[in-house]
Amino acid sequence: MTAPGGSMPTYLGMPSFPAAARTAVADSQLRANLTHATRTIRAKRAGAVAELSDWEELRQAAKAIKDHTLAHLDTYLLRLEANVTRAGGHVHWAVGADEANAIVAGLVRAAGANGIVKVKSMATQETGLNEALAADGIGALETDLAELIVQLGHDRPSHILVPAIHRNRAEIREIFRRRMPGAPAGLTDEPAALAAAARAHLRQAFLSAQVGVSGANFAIAETGSLVVVESEGNGRMCVTLPRTLISVVGIEKILPSWRDLEVFLALLPRSSTAERMNPYTSTWTGVTPGDGPEDFHLVLLDNGRTSALADRTGRQALRCIRCSACLNVCPVYERVGGHAYGSPYPGPIGAIISPQLRGVTSPADASLPYASTLCGACYEVCPVAINIPEALVHLRAKVVDAKREKNFSPERAVFSLSGRVLRSPRLLAAAQRAAAASGRLVFRSGRIRRLPPPLAGWTETRDAPVPPPESFRAWWSRTRGGSGPPERAGPRS
Amino acid sequence: MRIGLFVTCLTDTLFPDTGKAVVTVLERLGHQVDFPAGQTCCGQMHFNTGYRREAVPMARGFVAAFGGYQAVVTPSASCASMVREYFPALAAEAGDPGLARAVAEVAPRTHELSVFLADVLRVTDVGGYFPHRVTYHPSCHSLRMLRVGDAPLRLLRAVRGLDLADLPDAEACCGFGGTFAVKNPDVSAAICADKVAAVRRSGAEVLCAADNSCLMHIGGALARQRSGVAVMHLAEILARTEETR
Numbered sequence: 001m002t003a004p005g006g007s008m009p010t011y012l013g014m015p016s017f018p019a020a021a022r023t024a025v026a027d028s029q030l031r032a033n034l035t036h037a038t039r040t041i042r043a044k045r046a047g048a049v050a051e052l053s054d055w056e057e058l059r060q061a062a063k064a065i066k067d068h069t070l071a072h073l074d075t076y077l078l079r080l081e082a083n084v085t086r087a088g089g090h091v092h093w094a095v096g097a098d099e100a101n102a103i104v105a106g107l108v109r110a111a112g113a114n115g116i117v118k119v120k121s122m123a124t125q126e127t128g129l130n131e132a133l134a135a136d137g138i139g140a141l142e143t144d145l146a147e148l149i150v151q152l153g154h155d156r157p158s159h160i161l162v163p164a165i166h167r168n169r170a171e172i173r174e175i176f177r178r179r180m181p182g183a184p185a186g187l188t189d190e191p192a193a194l195a196a197a198a199r200a201h202l203r204q205a206f207l208s209a210q211v212g213v214s215g216a217n218f219a220i221a222e223t224g225s226l227v228v229v230e231s232e233g234n235g236r237m238c239v240t241l242p243r244t245l246i247s248v249v250g251i252e253k254i255l256p257s258w259r260d261l262e263v264f265l266a267l268l269p270r271s272s273t274a275e276r277m278n279p280y281t282s283t284w285t286g287v288t289p290g291d292g293p294e295d296f297h298l299v300l301l302d303n304g305r306t307s308a309l310a311d312r313t314g315r316q317a318l319r320c321i322r323c324s325a326c327l328n329v330c331p332v333y334e335r336v337g338g339h340a341y342g343s344p345y346p347g348p349i350g351a352i353i354s355p356q357l358r359g360v361t362s363p364a365d366a367s368l369p370y371a372s373t374l375c376g377a378c379y380e381v382c383p384v385a386i387n388i389p390e391a392l393v394h395l396r397a398k399v400v401d402a403k404r405e406k407n408f409s410p411e412r413a414v415f416s417l418s419g420r421v422l423r424s425p426r427l428l429a430a431a432q433r434a435a436a437a438s439g440r441l442v443f444r445s446g447r448i449r450r451l452p453p454p455l456a457g458w459t460e461t462r463d464a465p466v467p468p469p470e471s472f473r474a475w476w477s478r479t480r481g482g483s484g485p486p487e488r489a490g491p492r493s
Numbered sequence: 494m495r496i497g498l499f500v501t502c503l504t505d506t507l508f509p510d511t512g513k514a515v516v517t518v519l520e521r522l523g524h525q526v527d528f529p530a531g532q533t534c535c536g537q538m539h540f541n542t543g544y545r546r547e548a549v550p551m552a553r554g555f556v557a558a559f560g561g562y563q564a565v566v567t568p569s570a571s572c573a574s575m576v577r578e579y580f581p582a583l584a585a586e587a588g589d590p591g592l593a594r595a596v597a598e599v600a601p602r603t604h605e606l607s608v609f610l611a612d613v614l615r616v617t618d619v620g621g622y623f624p625h626r627v628t629y630h631p632s633c634h635s636l637r638m639l640r641v642g643d644a645p646l647r648l649l650r651a652v653r654g655l656d657l658a659d660l661p662d663a664e665a666c667c668g669f670g671g672t673f674a675v676k677n678p679d680v681s682a683a684i685c686a687d688k689v690a691a692v693r694r695s696g697a698e699v700l701c702a703a704d705n706s707c708l709m710h711i712g713g714a715l716a717r718q719r720s721g722v723a724v725m726h727l728a729e730i731l732a733r734t735e736e737t738r
Contacts, residue, residue: 017677018676018677018678018679018680021677021679021680022679025679025680025682025683026679031683331665331666331668331684332677332680332684335680335683335684336680336683369543370542370672370673370676370677371677371680372670372673373633373666373668373669373670373671373673373681373684374541374633374670374671374673375633375637375666375670376633376634376636376637376638377633377637377666379637380637393540393541393543393579396541396542396543397543397544397545398543399543400542400543400544400545401543412544415539415542415544415547416547418538418539419539419544419547419548419550419551422502422533422534422536422539422551423533423534423550423551423553423554424533425530425531425532425533428502428505428506428533428534431506432505432506435506447716449717454675455675457674457675457676457678457681458674458675458678458713460678460682461678461682461685461713461714461717462682462685462710462713462714462716462717463712463713463714463716463717464709464713465507465508465709465712465713467506467507468507468508468509468510470509471505471506471509472500472504472505472509472512472513472528473500473505473528473530475509475512475513476512476528476530477530480528
């Protein structure tokens with residue numbers, strides 16, 4: 001197995017999921033915010049999706065388009081590069097996060113700027129661009145309202161679409177009051193007042209910025225065009241006002257043609273914000289004299305994606321269009337929020353993307369494929385039909401297999417022993433007799449209130465059943481005479 | 494019909510009454526039930542936890558025990574979905590064409606109990622009598638993997654005396670998730686807390702499901718809270734009659 005080679009610098013040293021989740025689960029404010037937000041948005045999404053009678057066909061079409069594109073990624077990437085270049089743009093290729101950040105920093109300096117305005121972008125969250133630029137003395141201003149809240153709060157995004165989902169409006173007011181330069185006196189927690197404060201704060205930055213940085217929802221190979229889909233209009237400002245525009249885009253964001261885009265523009269808004277159509281869709285192709293940026297750079301980012309592409313089961317994660325529908329329906333995400341996933345990609349999709357981009361060697365990444373009940377709600381809502389439970393189970397095997405060469409592991413010993421018992425009817429019957437004996441001797445109260453590790457976590461909140469005096473197998477053998485079919489004249493009626 | 498009962502390791506070991514109830518119901522409908530003693534476990538716990546190669550011998554054991562039956566019936570939607578959905582991939586991975594052939598033969602004839610009764614046999618009234626207020630939790634694997642639809646509800650509605658209560662947010666996961674319940678006990682308990690609250694809001698005396706695994710989890714929490722709500726596998730409700738209650 002080759003190492004994926006991806007990295008997300010700002011998330012190094014995160015605790016494993018169960019440890020981080022323990023804290024999150026105990027946070028009543030977080031739980032209330034998440035319950036309210038996820039329930040609201042998933043009901044709205046269900047309504048928006050139900051309006052389309054051909055949703056399943058759209059979903060299968062999107063899956064087919066993405067799979068085709070990923071299978072011919074080399075062809076389409078070269079076509080994209082040729083068409084971006086022809087339209088007056090410059091294309092850069094970045095293998096890892098550090099390389100992408102260095103390219104952006106170099107371009108900002110070459111433009112003579114010491115700051116940038118940013119469109120909400122998952123790719124630059126992934127590379128830790130803001131932190132890398134700060135180390136180079138370049139200030140990055142997030143202009144998406146929720147990203148701004150996160151940035152001002154010295155916080156981390158906890159949702160792909162709604163990065164400040166873990167905050168309610170009272171908390172946002174408090175962040176603005178303390179951290180936003182020039183926040184209006186007497187700011188209330190009315191959404192309109194909060195949005196107006198952010199607008200005033202951002203306006204000057206839009207008008208004076210020399211460099212804008214964006215990601216892209218889609219890159220159209222046939223014309224070399226980029227597409228950004230958004231709700232607030234801040235993205236439109238960032239991609240049209242500054243003289244220099246730099247777009248950092250994962251190599252899987254590519255679509256062959258505009259015709260393909262149609263399918264995704266039907267699926268994405270309904271899946272993410274439950275809107276029939278998103279308010280702002282910006283597209284641009286290279287540079288146009290006298291209109292918009294004079295200098296356009298596209299940074300194509302690998303950061304572990306080609307390694308994921310090599311994995312037959314895992315590669316389906318590269319179909320993801322970052323809609324967040326899977327987060328909003330996930331029973332685990334609803335109770336824990338995004339921070340425990342230790343990655344800009346939280347929730348079910350994060351649990352299959354992060355370990356593929358970063359590998360499964362760190363305890364945090366090795367714990368992510370297990371951060372799911374495998375309930376399947378994510379697969380059901382995914383607009384590109386990513387079978388997330390299948391990928392999770394596949395990655396769990398990778399985690400186990402990566403540790404097989406290593407020394408003794410208590411878990412492996414348990415699974416190896418239980419595997420031997422559970423494949424032998426004789427050993428299973430013996431184990432059942434032992435359990436029945438312990439049930440009679442030890443747990444005479446009729447319920448088990450406390451078990452030793454590794455089952456202690458179970459009995460912390462749940463009683464466990466007492467093994468019955470006789471297993472089904474033993475009952476059958478006693479009453480029906482062994483293994484064969486019961487001696488009878490024929491079926492009763 | 495000669496039916497092979499796949500009782501599942503969990504039900505065999507901890508909930509034998511469910512297995513007995515399946516036998517009762519199927520025999521009441523005039524079928525011959527066998528319990529092939531070579532059966533053990535479908536391997537789902539190992540497979541889902543990442544111990545895939547340990548699961549292969551269990552798949553081999555399953556097809557050896559159940560080859561040749563017209564139908565294999567199991568009181569677990571979760572184990573049925575393991576056999577039907579994941580055995581083919583497991584056999585392919587093991588590079589064993591013999592196993593793959595055996596799986597292709599047995600898996601499509603392996604049915605979860607409610608699907609077997611309502612959709613294969615097309616019987617919804619199995620002669621049950623259960624004069625209690627019951628609510629039904631559609632387990633995730635029954636709902637989203639096996640897609641049993643409303644088969645369990647049709648069966649419950651045909652039970653005489655049974656008062657079927659709606660379960661709020663019924664389709665939400667209970668938080669069991671196999672080894673998830675042990676590896677992530679805090680999140681598992683947090684999810685379960687909401688399920689327990691929904692069960693209690695339903696006003697039911699009995700919570701019913703087609704999987705003893707989820708019932709062990711939700712029932713463990715209901716018992717810890719001394720809620721007074723019992724949990725029962727669907728088969729045990731269907732098996733009750735005026736004579737046996």
